[in-house]
Amino acid sequence: MTQFSFLLSLAILATQAVAFPQIQSLGGLSARELEDILPRLNAVTPPPPPGASNDTAVRLVNDKAHPYMPLRPGDIRGPCPGLNTLASHGYLPRNGIVTPTQIINAVQDGFGMDVEDAMVLAYSTMLVDGNVVTNLMSIGGKSPLTGPDPPKPAIVGGLNTHAVFEGDASITRQDFFFGDNHSFNPKLFSQFVDFSNKFGDGFYNLTVASELRFQRIQQGIATNPQFALLSPRFSTVYGEAAFPLVFFVDGRKADGKLSVKDALGFFRDSRMPDGFHRTDLSKSADAVKNFTGAIFAAHPTQPGKNNGTVNSYIVDPNTPGLNDLCGLYENFVNNIIVSLYPNPQGVLRDNLKANLNFFFGPFEGCTQLFPYGQ
Ligand code: HEM
Numbered sequence: 303m304t305q306f307s308f309l310l311s312l313a314i315l316a317t318q319a320v321a322f323p324q325i326q327s328l329g330g331l332s333a334r335e336l337e338d339i340l341p342r343l344n345a346v347t348p349p350p351p352p353g354a355s356n357d358t359a360v361r362l363v364n365d366k367a368h369p370y371m372p373l374r375p376g377d378i379r380g381p382c383p384g385l386n387t388l389a390s391h392g393y394l395p396r397n398g399i400v401t402p403t404q405i406i407n408a409v410q411d412g413f414g415m416d417v418e419d420a421m422v423l424a425y426s427t428m429l430v431d432g433n434v435v436t437n438l439m440s441i442g443g444k445s446p447l448t449g450p451d452p453p454k455p456a457i458v459g460g461l462n463t464h465a466v467f468e469g470d471a472s473i474t475r476q477d478f479f480f481g482d483n484h485s486f487n488p489k490l491f492s493q494f495v496d497f498s499n500k501f502g503d504g505f506y507n508l509t510v511a512s513e514l515r516f517q518r519i520q521q522g523i524a525t526n527p528q529f530a531l532l533s534p535r536f537s538t539v540y541g542e543a544a545f546p547l548v549f550f551v552d553g554r555k556a557d558g559k560l561s562v563k564d565a566l567g568f569f570r571d572s573r574m575p576d577g578f579h580r581t582d583l584s585k586s587a588d589a590v591k592n593f594t595g596a597i598f599a600a601h602p603t604q605p606g607k608n609n610g611t612v613n614s615y616i617v618d619p620n621t622p623g624l625n626d627l628c629g630l631y632e633n634f635v636n637n638i639i640v641s642l643y644p645n646p647q648g649v650l651r652d653n654l655k656a657n658l659n660f661f662f663g664p665f666e667g668c669t670q671l672f673p674y675g676q
Pocket residue numbers: 381382383384385405409413415419420423424427461467468469470471472473474475542543545546549550
């Protein structure tokens with residue numbers, strides 16, 4: 303979606319907020335009422351994925367066209383320092399309300415992330431945390447700017463929503479059990495600095511990532527009675543420890559060593575260092591894969607959760623392992639999406655089908671599932 307049509311759709315949403323004063327949820331309506339109302343909401347047919355960027359070069363991305371700007375009142379940021387930074391530099395809308403197409407373009411342009419990784423993240427989070435009718439998602443807390451909610455149990459809560467993508471054991475954010483699960487946490491960053499000094503000579507490198515990842519899991523098991531590492535969080539927890547080694551390190555250097563000064567800029571301030579160059583897009587997918595595997599291998603942990611008391615971690619044999627991509631896909635569609643959308647109708651059903659279809663793209667080789675028909 304172009305910037306122009308994005309602004310246009312926000313303007314339409316604003317008009318509809320007046321026409322539909324109760325924009326929070328349509329959960330109380332009968333199937334017949336929904337059938338009537340849903341087509342009149344700001345339904346958007348989700349466009350196909352934008353595809354891979356032809357421009358893979360290392361290049362200046364903190365440039366004149368994408369200056370850092372501080373937050374304005376109402377701008378939303380959330381648990382992902384990558385998306386926060388892209389929004390604060392204008393690669394994503396600065397207000398933090400985004401579409402999957404905007405995410406896929408922004409992570410390629412601003413950080414050199416591979417298109418398939420971008421598609422998996424963009425469509426899976428859209429399906430869980432976004433509004434599939436209006437094709438808008440908040441990169442932080444729930445926002446009326448994503449439009450009227452589809453019926454519950456759909457959440458449409460933005461990326462801050464705990465338990466599916468936002469999860470426990472984050473490196474710089476607290477576990478949900480302790481309160482704020484999405485803001486930069488200075489105490490956790492002190493631990494990040496301590497580990498970088500102890501294991502990385504002042505840099506966050508592969509050894510630091512491996513040790514800190516393990517430490518945060520051990521801390522969660524020992525202090526959080528509700529600590530959980532289940533699918534898909536079990537996979538993202540390792541990938542996210544690897545991302546800073548690839549995407550937050552200047553592409554001219556690309557040595558997997560992130561200084562704590564630059565880390566503070568990204569994690570706390572959503573800000574790229576001056577003169578920052580993105581990494582080589584043609585190499586980033588392999589780098590992420592290799593780092594992720596190495597971080598896991600340093601301290602292999604099984605998926606599981608505490609049973610309501612601390613230090614009671616029980617392995618969950620039903621959660622797919624790190625390399626079981628088809629298992630991940632099946633679990634996501636059959637368990638997570640179907641439980642959020644048990645009986646979608648009309649445009650909601652059509653848009654769920656479209657997003658599920660786009661999401662399947664990178665899982666070619668697995669069996670495609672059609673919970674709402676082909
Ligand atoms: C492609 C779309 C992306 C989506 C939908 C996404 C979403 C998320 C979400 C929901 C979290 C919270 C998980 C948690 O509880 O820790 C997260 C964390 C994280 N994301 Fe992203 N992300 C994306 C791309 C990126 C990119 C491009 C980068 C790096 C440039 C990045 C770096 C990180 C890091 C480092 C964390 C962990 C923060 C921590 O542990 O303190 N993400 N992301």
